[in-house]
Amino acid sequence: RDEDRHVLAGLLRPDDVGYLGPNGRPLVRQSESSPCPLLDPPVKVPDPYGWLRDEKRDDPEVLDHLKAENAYTESMTSHLSGLRDDLYGEMLGGIRETDHTTPAPDGKYLYYSRTYEGKSYRSMCRAPLPPGGDGDGWIEAAREWDGAKESPVLPGEKAYLDVNELAEGKPYCSTGQVRPSPSHNLVAYTVDFSGDEVCGLYVRDMETGEVVDHDEGLECYGAVQWGADDTQVFYLKMDEQKRPYQLYRRTIGSDAPDELLYQEDDELYWVGLSKSFDSKYVFVRSGSKETSEVHFLDLTDPNAELRCVAERRKKVLYSVDHRSGSWYVKSNVGGTPNLRLMVSPAVADSADLWTDVVDGDGDVLFDGGHARSVSAVTPFASHTVVSGREGGLPQIWIVTHAGPDTSDVEGFVRLDFDEDAYDVGLGPNREYGSDSVVVAYDSLVTPLSSIRVPLAAPTDPGRRAVLKEQVVPDYDKAEYGCERTAVKSRDGETDIPVSLVYRRDVMDRAVANGERVPAHLYGYGSYGSCMEASFRASRRCLLDRGMVYVIAHVRGGGEMGRPWYEEPKGAKYMCKKNTFDDFVDVARWLVDDKKVTAPDVLSCEGRSAGGLLIGASINQAPELFKMALLGVPFVDVVCTMIDASIPLTVVEWEEWGNPNEEKYHNYMMEYSPINNVKKGAKYPACLLTGGLHDPRVQYWEPAKMAAELRYKQSADSGPTCIKIDMAAGHFSASDRYKYLRELAFDYAFLLDQLGLSGAVKK
Numbered sequence: 001r002d003e004d005r006h007v008l009a010g011l012l013r014p015d016d017v018g019y020l021g022p023n024g025r026p027l028v029r030q031s032e033s034s035p036c037p038l039l040d041p042p043v044k045v046p047d048p049y050g051w052l053r054d055e056k057r058d059d060p061e062v063l064d065h066l067k068a069e070n071a072y073t074e075s076m077t078s079h080l081s082g083l084r085d086d087l088y089g090e091m092l093g094g095i096r097e098t099d100h101t102t103p104a105p106d107g108k109y110l111y112y113s114r115t116y117e118g119k120s121y122r123s124m125c126r127a128p129l130p131p132g133g134d135g136d137g138w139i140e141a142a143r144e145w146d147g148a149k150e151s152p153v154l155p156g157e158k159a160y161l162d163v164n165e166l167a168e169g170k171p172y173c174s175t176g177q178v179r180p181s182p183s184h185n186l187v188a189y190t191v192d193f194s195g196d197e198v199c200g201l202y203v204r205d206m207e208t209g210e211v212v213d214h215d216e217g218l219e220c221y222g223a224v225q226w227g228a229d230d231t232q233v234f235y236l237k238m239d240e241q242k243r244p245y246q247l248y249r250r251t252i253g254s255d256a257p258d259e260l261l262y263q264e265d266d267e268l269y270w271v272g273l274s275k276s277f278d279s280k281y282v283f284v285r286s287g288s289k290e291t292s293e294v295h296f297l298d299l300t301d302p303n304a305e306l307r308c309v310a311e312r313r314k315k316v317l318y319s320v321d322h323r324s325g326s327w328y329v330k331s332n333v334g335g336t337p338n339l340r341l342m343v344s345p346a347v348a349d350s351a352d353l354w355t356d357v358v359d360g361d362g363d364v365l366f367d368g369g370h371a372r373s374v375s376a377v378t379p380f381a382s383h384t385v386v387s388g389r390e391g392g393l394p395q396i397w398i399v400t401h402a403g404p405d406t407s408d409v410e411g412f413v414r415l416d417f418d419e420d421a422y423d424v425g426l427g428p429n430r431e432y433g434s435d436s437v438v439v440a441y442d443s444l445v446t447p448l449s450s451i452r453v454p455l456a457a458p459t460d461p462g463r464r465a466v467l468k469e470q471v472v473p474d475y476d477k478a479e480y481g482c483e484r485t486a487v488k489s490r491d492g493e494t495d496i497p498v499s500l501v502y503r504r505d506v507m508d509r510a511v512a513n514g515e516r517v518p519a520h521l522y523g524y525g526s527y528g529s530c531m532e533a534s535f536r537a538s539r540r541c542l543l544d545r546g547m548v549y550v551i552a553h554v555r556g557g558g559e560m561g562r563p564w565y566e567e568p569k570g571a572k573y574m575c576k577k578n579t580f581d582d583f584v585d586v587a588r589w590l591v592d593d594k595k596v597t598a599p600d601v602l603s604c605e606g607r608s609a610g611g612l613l614i615g616a617s618i619n620q621a622p623e624l625f626k627m628a629l630l631g632v633p634f635v636d637v638v639c640t641m642i643d644a645s646i647p648l649t650v651v652e653w654e655e656w657g658n659p660n661e662e663k664y665h666n667y668m669m670e671y672s673p674i675n676n677v678k679k680g681a682k683y684p685a686c687l688l689t690g691g692l693h694d695p696r697v698q699y700w701e702p703a704k705m706a707a708e709l710r711y712k713q714s715a716d717s718g719p720t721c722i723k724i725d726m727a728a729g730h731f732s733a734s735d736r737y738k739y740l741r742e743l744a745f746d747y748a749f750l751l752d753q754l755g756l757s758g759a760v761k762k
Contacts, residue, residue, distance in 0.1 A: 001048045001711060009642045009659050010039025021645040022055060023240060028644040029660045031268050031653060033314070036661040043665065046675070047639050049704040057692055057699075066692070066703065066724045073687075073721040080748040083757050087541050087744035090761070092737075094472055094537035098149045102438065102450040102468045103142055104428035105129060107184055110138055111430065114159075116149045120735040121163035124178055124187075126206075127154035139467060160187055160206040167734075171727035172693075174734040176222025181230040182279070186212065186252075188233050190222045195693040195729025197222065197242065201235055203252055213252045223273040225282055228299040234261075234282055236273055242647040242695045244271045247284045261306055262286075262295060267650040276322040277378055278432040283320065289527075289654035290315045296348075310351035322346055323379030326407045329354055330377050336368025338561045341377060341386060343407045357399070359409045365399065373561040378426060381433045383455040387425060390414070392497050392553070392560055394424050394532060396439055398458040413459050419443045421484035421499055423532035427451075427467075438467065442535040444482035444501040447472050472537050479503055480543065484533065487552075487589045489582055494569070496582045497553040497560070498589075499533045503762065506546050510596050518754050519548040519597035521587055525556030525579035526609035527655065528565035538740070541747055545759040548596060554582035554613070573657050573664070577671055580616040587617070587624045599624050603684075603750050607631035608697055608730065611688075615673025615705065618684060625684040627718065627753035629746055632690050632697045632730055635705040637672035638665075640698070647695045674705050677712045685718025685753040687746060691728035699724055718753060 011029065012019045021027040029038055054062040097117035103110040108129055113122040130137045138154055145153045160180075167173035176190035176199050187206050190199035199222050203213035221236040221244040232251055236244040247262040261284070264271050268288040275282055282297040284306065293312035298304040309320055309327060317339070318331035327350060329342040344353035356364040366374050366386065375394075376387040384399040400411030417424065427438035427450045435455055442448040447470035457463045481504045486495035510517045520542055524531050531551050539549055553559040556571030556579040564570050571579040587604070590597050604625050606614040611633020618628050634640070638659045644650050657664030669675055677683075686709060688702035706722040713720070723745070725733065733739040751757050 001707070002051065003046075003048055005047050005050050006044040007047050007050070007639050007642055008042040009045050009638070009665055010042035011660075012042055016042065018643070023645075028267060028650060030658050031650065032266065033268070034653075034658065034661065036658070036663045038660050039662055039665055045638050045642065045659075045669070049700075049707050050639070052700040052703050052707075053698070054700075066699070066726070069703065069706070069722045070724060070726075073723050076719055076721055077745070077749060077752070080752055080757060083751065084741075084744045084748045086761075087747050088741055090541050090544075091538045091740045091744060093474070094540060096147070096471045096473065098147060099471070100125075100142075100145075100153045102428050103127070103138060103154060104430045104438070105434070106180070106430035109180075109184060110154060111180065111428075112153065114153065115736070119164045120737050121167050121173065123159045123164065124161040125153070125157050125159050126180075126184075127152070127157045130155075136465070139465065142468070158207075160209075161189060161204065166191055172729070172734050174731070177224050179224055179226055179233075180206065181226050182228065183230050186230050188224050188226060190220060190224050190235070192222065192729075195691055195727065195731075195734070196695050197729060198238070201233070201250075203233065213250075218258075225273055225275045227282070228302075234273060236271055239267075241267070241645070241650065243267065243651065244273075245269075247271060247273065261297070267644070268654060270651055277380070278322055281322050285319060286312070287317070288651060290317065292317050292319065294318065294320050296320075307348035310349065310354075313351075321377055321379050323381075323384065324405050324407070327354075328357075328377050328379050328384060328407075330374045332368060332562070334368070337370050337563045337566075338368045338373035339366075339375070339388075340364075340368030341366035341374050357407070357409060359412050365397075365409070365412055370561060370563060373558075375558075376426070378429065378437075379432075380437070380455065382435070383437075385426065385437050385455075389530075389558070389561055393421065394530070396424055396426070398437070398453075398455060400455070415439065415453065415458060417441065419446065421482065421533040422446070423534040442470075444499060444533045444535060445477050445480045447475070447535050447537070470535070475537070475540070479505075481507060482533070487586050487593075489578075489585050494555070494578075494582075496555075496586055498586055499551040499553065500548060501539070501543065502548040503543050503546070505762075506543075506548065507596075510548075514595065516598040516601065517546055517548055517596060518601040518756060519550055519590055519603070520750070521550045521552060521583070521590065521602065521604045522610075523552040523554050523579075523583045523586075523604075523606050523613050524608075524610040525554040525571060525583070525613050527556075528558035528562060530558045538743055541744075541761075542751075544761045545751060545756050546762075547754075547756070550586070550590065552583050552586040554579050554586070556609075556613075572655065574667055576656065576667075577616075579613055580620055580671060583613055583617045584621045584624065587621070591624070600626050601754050603627040603629065603754060605629040605631070605750075606633070609634050611635060611697070611702075612637065612673060616671050616676070618686070619673055619676045619678060622678065622681050622683045622713075627685045627750055628687075629750060630686060630688045630702065630705070631732075631746075632694055633673075633688060633702055633705065634697050635673040636701045638668050638675060640701065641668070646698065674701075674708050677708050679712045680714050681712075681717075683709060683713040683717040683720075685749075686720045687749045688720075688722045689732075689742075689746070690722070690724045691730060691732070692724055692726045693728065694730040696730040721749070 100114045103112040109126040178189040237246040248258040250258045264286045272285040294309040295306045330339045342354040344350045374388040378385045386397045396415045402408040402410045422443040427440040449469040450467040452465040482501040611630040615635040690699040690702040
């Protein structure tokens with residue numbers, strides 16, 4: 001620990017430490033568009049464990065320290081090896097190892113993927129559609145599959161990309177996007193072999209398996225799209241901060257250099273790549289957290305050039321798709337609280353032509369108000385399917401158009417489901433001209449199912465077809481219960497949604513006898529992302545040992561629409577503390593009001609920005625929790641957000657604020673977990689995890705936080721352990737068996753700290 005070590009926040013001069021970045025150029029201190037003054041003179045931010053930062057991941061001292069931390073954690077948990085094995089066995093027993101995803105028609109084929117017992121990765125497969133087109137014969141054939149790994153799911157099945165083969169000899173393997181070509185003769189895919197999210201691009205013959213195009217020196221982002229035919233693909237390159245910022249067009253098998261079509265120089269903006277659902281356009285979207293701009297390329301015109309849908313306007317977000325000569329736009333233009341649904345002719349510079357989509361009576365379907373929000377728009381030939389939120393839950397609406405060539409609306413319905421809380425979204429849909437849409441549905445107690453809904457009769461249950469249901473061995477839904485409730489926040493006016501799932505006998509005992517039972521509280525609360533009430537078979541390891549699992553849908557997420565995320569009453573910028581206050585308020589409610597648990601049997605968990613939530617919450621109320629799990633946690637907020645050379649920093653200034661600026665510095669210092677560990681306080685047991693190659697939350701953040709906790713917490717605090725995966729990135733292990741092993745490790749630590757390591761599984 002070096003008490004004199006620090007980083008400087010604010011305006012730096014050439015002779016200040018940190019003025020130059022690793023590339024020898026002055027570091028960016030704020031965005032060009034920021035109106036806020038920088039701290040001047042600069043302010044010192046303590047960084048006593050800054051020596052742990054090693055950009056190249058090759059410093060022997062740092063690597064030895066991480067290995068020593070791993071060895072310490074193993075020694076502290078070695079008595080749990082039997083429990084870890086039991087948990088792993090239960091998790092493995094809760095899935096069907098040999099399985100397949102829902103087949104999706106696309107042209108002459110049905111596409112799906114398979115997993116095989118003993119194999120760590122998926123195999124991408126396809127089978128020919130039965131003669132006569134997209135009939136229902138394949139549905140029954142898939143249902144009759146005998147479950148054997150030797151048996152094809154569908155007649156004529158062929159594996160066109162086996163990720164197990166790609167992963168041979170590699171410590172990590174994660175495919176980005178896998179795209180069959182327009183003719184279905186080739187497949188383009190990206191793959192990351194290190195966990196740092198830097199990918200290679202490959203094109204393979206789907207029949208022979210031969211790689212027909214690959215440049216060993218080409219490093220790209222994970223996105224890839226085909227052009228109008230099999231001759232061209234589009235991909236994205238990243239800058240030094242691993243920000244996708246360039247769009248390239250590559251001609252398959254050509255010696256000509258790839259063509260740069262677009263470059264985004266503003267470091268606030270990330271570039272995204274997509275294709276219209278009808279395959280007529282390629283879209284390149286340049287977006288910050290608050291502003292976006294989309295360019296399009298007409299694939300029906302070989303001489304077309306990129307053109308702009310609508311020039312960027314500050315704090316206006318939008319994205320587009322295409323149907324029958326019209327753009328279908330979701331946007332907050334006009335300052336609406338939520339995104340609205342709009343339509344315009346499919347032309348360049350169309351901003352002034354955008355109009356709200358209305359029904360036959362002239363009523364606006366999605367006006368961007370508080371009641372209803374839009375998250376995704378998928379235009380089919382005859383209908384438009386809209387995903388969004390209403391009443392705090394995900395929803396799907398079907399918009400019926402008056403004809404295939406008009407955007408006029410003649411019908412508008414929402415799909416309804418029986419359970420009070422659930423998760424629903426679009427399933428595998430590949431065909432623009434389909435007369436049905438596949439949705440994916442599950443809940444806290446209902447395993448995932450894929451349901452085909454006819455677009456012409458979406459509300460008729462008798463016309464729906466369940467294409468596939470998740471098989472969960474030895475699971476009896478009747479043994480489990482769930483509920484959705486709301487907890488009043490400390491401000492006296494905000495209702496925080498809370499989801500609970502439990503064994504019915506456990507909750508019955510707690511209610512009847514007033515018994516305090518172990519509980520696990522999970523949260524996230526950032527970026528407007530939602531933690532849905534979805535099914536997880538692995539969660540049964542906790543439930544079957546008598547625990548109640550609770551999800552706090554805290555502000556900063558998007559569960560109640562964008563106002564749940566945005567200022568002034570959400571949890572962004574200068575109201576970020578609402579996220580942490582909400583989480584602590586839910587924990588207190590579980591203990592003081594619902595009286596279902598107690599601090600000595602209450603654990604908590606969050607990952608990434610959810611790790612920030614947990615770090616800030618245990619600083620605020622360490623006495624409330626017995627154990628905390630911080631996965632790849634963003635805990636060194638200020639030091640990270642000061643330094644623009646760290647990947648993601650600049651784009652994140654529109655999420656947290658910029659601590660180089662006077663406006664945000666003190667506020668961020670007040671909640672940054674590593675800067676607010678309480679001296680002498682009794683802290684819960686903490687397990688922090690990280691990945692050596694993580695580009696999103698650098699490995700040194702959990703390493704530094706663990707050291708800070710040990711230095712300041714009281715002697716009677718719980719143990720602080722850290723586990724760094726030396727071969728993974730932000731998203732944990734790519735190997736599905738290794739992932740379950742790691743989850744078993746986490747849960748064993750949790751159960752042990754709550755005194756449940758010997759609990760008998762029901």
